[in-house]
Amino acid sequence: MHDSLNCLYCQFGDALSAGLLVAAVCSVLGVYVILKRAVFIGITLSEVATCGVAAAFLLGTPPFAGSLALVLGAVALLSLPFERQQIPRDALMGILFIAASALSVLLVAKSGPGLMEIDALLYGDLILTSRRELVTLLGILVPALLFFVGAFRPILYTFLDRDAARVLGIRAGLWETLYFLVLGIVIAATSQIAGALLIFCYLVVCPATALILSKRLMVVLWIAPLMAMTATFSGMLISFHADLPTNQTICIIACLLFITGAAIKQLVRFLVRLRIS
Amino acid sequence: MSDPIICCRDVCVAYGRNEVLHQVNLEIPRGVFLPFTGPNGAGKTTLLRAILGLIPIRHGKIITPFRQKPAGYVPQQRVIDPLYPVSARQIVAMGLHRQLRWPGPLPHSRRTAIDAALEQFGMLEHASKTFRELSGGMKQKILLARAFVAGADVIALDEPTSELDESAETEVLNHLLRLNREMGKTILMVHHDLDQVARLTNTMCRIRHGKAELIETGGSHA
Numbered sequence: 017m018h019d020s021l022n023c024l025y026c027q028f029g030d031a032l033s034a035g036l037l038v039a040a041v042c043s044v045l046g047v048y049v050i051l052k053r054a055v056f057i058g059i060t061l062s063e064v065a066t067c068g069v070a071a072a073f074l075l076g077t078p079p080f081a082g083s084l085a086l087v088l089g090a091v092a093l094l095s096l097p098f099e100r101q102q103i104p105r106d107a108l109m110g111i112l113f114i115a116a117s118a119l120s121v122l123l124v125a126k127s128g129p130g131l132m133e134i135d136a137l138l139y140g141d142l143i144l145t146s147r148r149e150l151v152t153l154l155g156i157l158v159p160a161l162l163f164f165v166g167a168f169r170p171i172l173y174t175f176l177d178r179d180a181a182r183v184l185g186i187r188a189g190l191w192e193t194l195y196f197l198v199l200g201i202v203i204a205a206t207s208q209i210a211g212a213l214l215i216f217c218y219l220v221v222c223p224a225t226a227l228i229l230s231k232r233l234m235v236v237l238w239i240a241p242l243m244a245m246t247a248t249f250s251g252m253l254i255s256f257h258a259d260l261p262t263n264q265t266i267c268i269i270a271c272l273l274f275i276t277g278a279a280i281k282q283l284v285r286f287l288v289r290l291r292i293s
Numbered sequence: 294m295s296d297p298i299i300c301c302r303d304v305c306v307a308y309g310r311n312e313v314l315h316q317v318n319l320e321i322p323r324g325v326f327l328p329f330t331g332p333n334g335a336g337k338t339t340l341l342r343a344i345l346g347l348i349p350i351r352h353g354k355i356i357t358p359f360r361q362k363p364a365g366y367v368p369q370q371r372v373i374d375p376l377y378p379v380s381a382r383q384i385v386a387m388g389l390h391r392q393l394r395w396p397g398p399l400p401h402s403r404r405t406a407i408d409a410a411l412e413q414f415g416m417l418e419h420a421s422k423t424f425r426e427l428s429g430g431m432k433q434k435i436l437l438a439r440a441f442v443a444g445a446d447v448i449a450l451d452e453p454t455s456e457l458d459e460s461a462e463t464e465v466l467n468h469l470l471r472l473n474r475e476m477g478k479t480i481l482m483v484h485h486d487l488d489q490v491a492r493l494t495n496t497m498c499r500i501r502h503g504k505a506e507l508i509e510t511g512g513s514h515a
Contacts, residue, residue, distance in 0.1 A: 051377055168396045173387050176377055180439070183345050183359075183366040183449075184390045231378045231423050 024256045031145040032252055034153050038206045039244035041157040042218035044164060045199050047240050050223050052175050057094065058219035060109045060116070061200055064090045065207035067116040070123035080152065083204040091200040095193055140211020143252065143262040149209055156205040160198050171195050214263040218244050221270040225277040243273050298323040298447060298479050299344055304353035306336070306343050313339045315503035316353070326473040326480045328490040331500035337483045340505055341449055344481065358446065363391070365440025367450040370432040375425035381435045382420040385410055388442035410442035414468060430461025437468060448472065450482040466493060
């Protein structure tokens with residue numbers, strides 16, 4: 017295992033760094049995705065980003081530009097007031113998800129490359145991350161994280177109690193839009209590298225584990241990235257050692273961490289009940 | 294009566310083509326305990342939300358002091374999603390948002406203010422509990438503490454007792470009366486129980502057919 021670790025670090029140091037960075041930032045943003053009960057937005061934006069990459073592939077433009085354009089378009093569409101429409105926002109998300117998923121495959125099928133490229137595009141492969149991609153990720157994800165830390169209170173208050181936040185003078189609409197814009201940019205930047213499945217895993221599974229393990233928001237915001245980074249590190253190591261697909265291995269480890277967390281929580285509850293009785 | 298703290302002049306509020314409030318003229322005196330009453334759909338909550346600036350008015354003017362000093366707002370408790378892992382203390386801290394511009398731990402003076410607000414409503418010992426762990430009455434008291442903590446002159450409540458049992462309801466209403474009588478807070482409260490309102494205060498705002506008027510209830514409170 018020690019040799020595997022050394023080899024992984026020597027050969028895929030950039031990929032490991034990128035994976036840990038993506039894991040940390042996406043899982044922190046994902047805590048609010050879950051609390052806002054907007055889990056579906058995570059997978060929808062991931063699929064839209066993938067579709068953007070596919071479109072960029074066909075048009076010969078930079079992949080990030082393609083995914084960013086489509087994701088920002090989707091965020092703008094989803095931020096329209098839906099309160100008085102006949103269909104809920106979730107339904108529109110579902111339509112976007114279906115359209116983006118199907119269109120990605122159609123666009124790639126028309127662009128000429130083989131199955132390997134389609135596979136890499138649609139599911140991503142963290143292990144193939146280059147130094148250039150790592151630098152791009154750093155340039156996008158670090159400011160995104162700083163935004164989240166700086167705007168922690170107004171975003172929390174907006175999501176917690178929108179009306180009370182507005183009465184207090186918080187520009188709730190602005191903060192909510194900014195949060196989803198930043199989320200969209202992060203998903204656009206990371207989807208091509210990590211793939212829609214892994215990004216969705218970071219946005220949902222790791223924050224859910226953290227929410228199970230703690231009832232303190234600040235603790236949750238530390239546990240979520242810790243879980244995501246643990247899953248990423250061990251997933252990359254195991255996939256390297258056992259010659260398994262990296263992203264899927266990370267996803268399975270994240271899910272196992274969730275199951276373990278849930279089991280620990282139940283055990284603690286049981287022991288507390290036992291002690292009381 | 295003292296100087297008005299809130300003035301509504303020819304206020305109209307509509308949802309699409311449906312005009313809910315029609316040319317409302319109202320002067321709310323400072324320090325009054327004012328329940329908004331009326332039949333379902335009369336526009337009680339709409340008027341409260343318009344006064345707070347939460348919904349746009351079609352025309353007319355509402356003059357409030359909220360730009361200088363925001364009102365304290367107590368929504369119905371179900372507004373706060375129990376999924377959020379935030380403590381009662383964190384919820385009360387929200388009331389101090391204007392004084393907490395930057396991220397980081399709360400300064401000592403703010404912690405003291407939050408503890409004092411929790412103490413005021415007998416909730417200090419429950420400060421570390423999450424909102425989900427509190428009973429209905431406790432939740433309402435935490436939301437009251439949040440409205441109170443920044444020293445708001447006006448506290449606006451939307452059906453604060455609608456989800457409470459009788460004893461919790463009495464406790465919350467007693468807190469409100471104390472805030473009004475002992476601290477001179479102006480209390481605006483959407484309320485459905487006319488009999489109870491009549492016992493609490495001698496003035497109420499009756500909303501009917503899109504119009505609002507202050508009427509005397511002949512209640513014991515003075």
